[in-house]
Amino acid sequence: MSMLTPPGMGGKYRITGSRYPRMRRSKGRRRFLLGTAATAVVLALALVGWGVVQLVDVFTGSDTSRATAGRSSDQDCKASVPVADAEPLKLPDPAAITVNVYNATDRTGLAKDTAEQLEKRGFRIGAVDNAPEELDKKVKAPGLLLGTPKSERDGALAVLGAHLAKAETKTDRAREGDAAKSVDLVLGDGYRKLTAPAAAARALTALANPGPSASPCE
Structure with missing residues (x-):
């Protein structure tokens, strides 16, 4: 009797010898494992390939993107208005501009001195006086230029403003008569000298x- 046979048990079939029978794996289980491994490899390779394509697009840009960008830029430029040099403006001569000079500061003689300098530069001088009460000591800028909308359109205020940097400009539609034919220069606290x-x-x-103005396609 083999030692593998339990005592007291007999029978027709007994296990004899010192070797155990070997268990063989099912062929179906082996095929399943092989198929799963192959699928995992295919998925891994697909993910690697997709990642490479994305990196190439990021660093080089796809041909489609570059072509689309080029067409968009070209269309924007074609749709823009052609840029041309602006026509020269006809500005009035200082001799055609009558300037009233008013002093809104507490510095004595400022209006008179400034009026004399403007006259030497070719301007016609009208009234020279202290500023009216509504403006006296209330102008903080170097000066305040006052005139009608017409004097702004025809360039009279711009010509006078070229002789006093950082002056403020305002128009008054209520100016009538002789006042409408002249412009005012009200000297303020920031005034030091003419340009x-x-x-x-x-x-x-x-x-x-x-x-010329800058082109959007440049």
Whole structure:
């Protein structure tokens, strides 16, 4: 009797010898495992390939994207209005502009001195006086230019403004009679002196000859 046979048990079939029978794996289970491994490899390779394509698109840009961007840019440029040099402006001569000079500061003689300088620069001088009560000591800028909308359109205020940098400009539709034919320069707390003649001349040249505006396609 083999030692593998339990005592007291007999029978027709007994296990003899010292070797155990070997258990063989099912062929169906082996095929299932092989199929699962193959599927995992295919998915991994697909993910790697997709990642490479994305990196190429990020760093180089796809041909389709570049072509679309080029067409969009071209269409924007074609749709834009052609840029041309602006026509020179006809500005009035200082001799055609009558300037009333008013002093809104507490500095004595400021209006008189400034009026004399403007007269030397070719302007016609009208009234020279202290500022009216509604403006006296209330102008903080170097100066306040006042005129009708027409004096703004025809350039009279711009020509006078070229001789006083950082002056404020306002129009008054209520100006009538002789007042409508002149412009006012109200000297404020920020006033120190008129713009140097050379700088004023450059400013007038720039006003008369505006350059072309930048093209959106440049």
